[in-house]
Amino acid sequence: MSESSGLPRAAGTAAPTGARPRIRHNDYSPLVPPPLGGWAPHLPVSVVIPAYGGQHRLDLTLAALATQTYPPGLMEIIVVDDGSEPPLRLPAIRPEHTRLVSGADGGWGTAHALNSGIRLAEGEIVQRLDSDMVICREHIEALMRWHHLTDYVVTIGAKVFVQEPDLTAAEVYAAVGEGGLDTLFDMESAVPSSTEATIRRLDGLRASRNPYHVCTGPTVSFRRTLFHTVGGLDPNVLRGEDTEFAYRLAMSGAVFVPDMQARAVHLGLPAQRVDKDSTVRVVAPFLAHRVPLRRDLRKERGRTWLVPYAEVVLDVRGAAEAQVGAAVAGALGGSLPDVAVTLVGPWAELPEGRHQVLTDPGFETRLVREQFRYDDRVRLVSAPVPDPAPVPFRYTGPVDVPLDRRSLELMIKAMTENLNGMLVVEFPDGRTARLERTDAVNRARLLAAPGEDLAEVIEQVYGVRRGAASEFWPPAAKDRPAKAPRAQSAAPKDGPGKRDTGEPAGRDTGEPGGHDTGEPAGRDASEGRPGRSAPQPAALVNRLRTAFRGR
Template sequence: MSKAYRFTRPQDLEIVDKPKLTVGIVIACRDGQEKLDLVLASLAVQSYPSRLISVYIIDDGSQRPLVLPKIKPRGTTLITYKNSQGHWGKTAATNDVAAKLKEDVLWFIDGDMVFDPDHLAHHMKWHHESEDYAVLGWKRFVQSWSYSPAQLNNALLKGEFLDLHHESWGKDLWEERVERTQDLVKPALDGYRAFVGATFSLRNSQWKRLGGYNRELITGEDTELGWRIFTSGMRTVVDRQAHSWHLGYSTVEQNKDEIHRHNDPALAQYIPQMHSIRSRHNFDWRVPTYQVLVDVRSTNLQQLLTLRTELLALPGTSAELTLLAPWSLLQDRYSPVGDQFAELREIHSWLKGSSEYKFVEITSDAQLSIDSIIDRFTPSATPYYLFIEGSFSLNLKDLVDYLLASENGLVGVANKEDRRAFAIIAPALARAISGKGWIYSNIAACFGALWMTEENFQQINQGKHNRVARFLRYLKREGKKVNSPRQLVIFLKKLISLLLRKVSPRG
């Protein structure tokens, strides 16, 4: 079992000689019998021991009911998923069937794939090595095929997988993202986009811990799952040796505009990193960009509102702010003239009707240790977790930017009055909580923790040279996402908006 630092993983991991983990292969289909027959023919010759394999075909409302073909793995079961209102589609069918499975590992595949005989074995070598992997296979698209299940089966037994197709193509943007992130060893916040549902596997226990697919999504469910896998601290592996052919074009490629119109708002509800889509409308979103704890015992309303404004400077971002203070003292008898809790009362009076703020009780003399603060966070699909003592005049957005640039799990700043602020990235928090011992120590050991003085932090975030460098990094990062005229328009709008904010007078 490997001890992971950030998202590292072993190099050149070999197929396991004597595997012991069972695997349930899940294929949710609606029609597509011809392609399904080819999928099963390729699964029938997988090199991973057949005694450890079970295959579950889910017929999700096919017009002509699916049947099991002659050539298939020995332990194959066909399950008819009864459709009803709110219970139909790949997401619901997969979740309901997978919830009952007992195998150690679940391998989810599409019903239009052909697999190299060692494909599953390459997935399983990772799951034997550690329990925190989500494994993706490598696929190429083919336009046509003429082989029957029997011919395919025979060719695979002869070791002719790569000879099946001499013309194929990959998704350039996907392959570039994998290359740029060193096969997701350094995924950054956009690495989740590499997670696609055609062939992926993870431990059954992890699938259940994550809650499976998001039931509110009909398409794009794999992308949203990939985001939660990232924020949960799991390691996503792209195994380039796990070869496969995808039979025909993907649905997204054939219907881009309609799919984007449907998926963009649905996914943006749950993936805060899609802030460019969120920025189109000033709505509330299911998952905020930031969870923020603010100790407001020594601050005032204006300081708090300034803190929020600076944090949400990037359009499309949102925050859930929890305000820590001895709120119960506001229930005591008082006079508006000479009120010793006037600052606290003003904060409460103005903000108590906003769903953006929560009020949590602490005593007037409470000493907040790092671990006691971190314990108050609720790990979720939110990417950033922040704490600040409200009288500390620090730009939290700058702190988050430096957290990303430093690649640490936690970055903190302290001033001369010993006021503190720190930011944690979600994967570091989730993995630290799942381990034994002190959460802060786990973050430092696995992802790294960096503290600095306010003076040092201000030096880092001030100066023309640093701002230019940050702007160039922004252009490079965002420019790589442009893969269509539509994406170019979005990028230019974001760039113009950013420039206008920087040159417009403040106030």
């Protein structure tokens, strides 16, 4: 149903590996965009518009796109009709290269429509735009200028919400073409986007820990190659698909750049104003399963989630079944409930068919396989995948040092306090383990020159923290000093009194909490509580040395 737009293909436009600016966290200050109107674009862009009904609003959106400052020869528009009845049509006022296509067979919804349109796109850059947005004349240019600086940015436009006035496409075309977006709408009564307050508070997202959270979809652009790298949008996510997609972009190492000069008006009030309760509730289960950093959505114990919060990788080649069992139990039985385990072993080398059972050279390996091959939380692989995305954290450590109940939680907390990209844990015998942030490692892969040490690049763009094992393996109860007696509160002599349990007030679940911070936000049970002594590192070191000697 679609035809080629005839857009020029950009060859070799991506910055070469090693020449990309090394942006630390989300501080894109090294990127200096040219002034609007003062530069010469060369990257072709495909504006993809998912649409379901709303012909009149679509007409206004296309009218505004028809008078952009970005060169028409470098811009194509793909409108994806997501099953509208009656079918949508292309209006008379529209950009030169505009196509109307249907969503691919077998699906529906915004994510499905976007995937259908982007697969047909010919531009180097993809601009996603809602079909009820009237954008300013410089909108596309403002966002595209960042993509000309480097190839791993995601740009976000500004927007406000208005009650839709009675407008024609001709009026929108004329006003936007004259730079008069404000003359079309009553901007004083416009409802600002809640994300823009967050953008301003976090210095344009330069100080944001999780900038993907404000990437809510109506106007956002990214490289088409990046879209394919992360696998496109998830068509099973019917609401919140933009946030879930942005999360995966973040895990790929992308930098998020909002540009408030890319102004837009959203026709109609935000859904939260219409039905806030249902709007929030319908999104929650989709994000809970797919965005592990949303710790506020994963409070129930005993649940299994689609995307784990952390992956524990253990090389079990040559290890005894009992040793592996203890290591797996330590990983899955800790204070973090949503952990997956990857066991690296010679599974493919085990011969099939008739074989000796009790005297099999692979006796221990077979036992390990039978113990865990049916556990959905455990994977048996010959080698771990290089990229664990969308899992945000990966721990790799020795199989003969099982994780303590709180080890993984304490490591993540220590690393995320300063948004480090890697934590190196040093054991008393000289061995090490490491915990990695997926987004940091993938950023480093984008930036590293051939042969360059990845850890050095992670240090530059996120930071690397080192710590002794005693920080993350709390001492056993027998090694802890005795607690000092706590003062008892006197109860009224003749009245009922509350028994003093010796525990601080409030329930301590040992679980990380917080809203979308990417780190455990619950208070550490060993910090700042009266009557509790700090862990003694010397005792733990002795304990670990004893364990190593007894292996």
